Amino acid sequence: MDYYLPLPVEQQASFQLSKRPVTPMNLTIGLLDNTKKNADVLLESLSGLIKEKYNTVKFKKYRKPNSSAPFKEISTIAKECQFVINAHGD
């Protein structure tokens, strides 16, 4: 007998990730804090290590209003940064 599967008919768009730089020296990297405890500490620590290796890298910090809500200014990050590190989950 024929049965339906309860799944959606779905096609997702595909995206190409950003090309990597020859050197990260002139990058601006966004640090997006999801507000969960220690996310900011971890991002701070990671950015410190990146800065040690590439001393001209700049950072811009962002913080979600709440971990459960989307970050509405993603387009701002895209304009201001070439990469973003997002603390996600927990």
Next chain:
Amino acid sequence: MAAYEAETFGIPGIPKVVIPHPVAVLNGQEINELALEKFPTVNRFLMEQGNFIGRSHCQHKENDTLIQLSSDILVVNHYYHEKGLTDGLPIIPPEKKRVDTFMQKACLEPEKILGKIAPKNGIATNKALAINCVMAGCKPEYMPIIIAAVEALIEPSFNLRGVQTTTHPCSPLIIVNGPIAKKLKLNGKYNAFGQGNHANATIGRAIRLILQNIGGASPGELDRSTQGQPAKYSYCVAENEDQNPWGPFHVDFQFKAEDSTVTVIAGENPHNINDHMSSEPLGLMTTISDCCSSMGMNNTYLSKSNVLVCICPEHADILFKHGWTKDDIKEYIWNKSRKTIAELKLGGMFNMAEFPDFVDKNNDSETVPIVESKEDILIIVLGGPGKHSSFVPSFGITRSVTKKIQV
């Protein structure tokens, strides 16, 4: 979680560093050690061109949604369970003829698209809904409620992505108002949140299957609820309009009493409010407001959501006879159901989200309401005889949505 979300957005190859739970309990030194351990990988992501090309996912063509199995109900159930397509309970097998007949009786245009259901952004066609409804045991005449509920769930203000993927146990509560509730025999009286009513049980169950199968929120994958809650099986009631002395809930939102509506609100299980002794509003409202704010509830730290107070008819009667309006009840709860900053600082979720300007978080004696304004407190009348009301806390960033049912 990151991997599933990346796949949803068509970028499964996006670089990820995984740090196991729990991070919140680590001290600064431990965090620094973690960062040091993960830094080479982060650095590689910065530099390496890699094969991080996105690709599409989950491409089910029309024919892929049909499978052939034996007519044995146990075999079919075993197959669907093993594929993770059920809620764990037995299903009505969605045999092609049964689903096609269901759609005909419900007068559905099969390929009509209602929208996308987060978190996997599965496209919700009438047909996809109907398949899940058949599995849940729904009657075709329930479809207008299901369709209106799905339309409400995908409104951006409901934040379905957050509701579906949070570690919080919330689940969408479906509240039905208007003539359709009686016509389809939904229950808003004895045991309204409990078992025993076909429409309540199967409509609620169908919504859960739709959220799981079309939305892709499977437990442990994109549904990350730490403990879940029983209401995630089914969570649907009708308001007890017959015993609501103030008038039906949906009329508060400018609908006509003769309209039929669905309201969705992302809530915890109902918390019982037992007050057998109060015969006047002050005692009763003291009990109710005390139940609406405790340290483990997201709302206690002032959420931007709605919360729901379900007042039983006997409690409603006491308040109404003493001249209390719904607005009076909301105002009392908003003013009294509060913790101080000093209490909130002791644990829970303090500092995880910003307070609005009217809360001075540096003042320990400042009291914090459960929602931003009294209008965010919703009130329905629910239940049969007895003196048990209930409170449904919300999870945080989500707003209730009410939609008219097209009948």
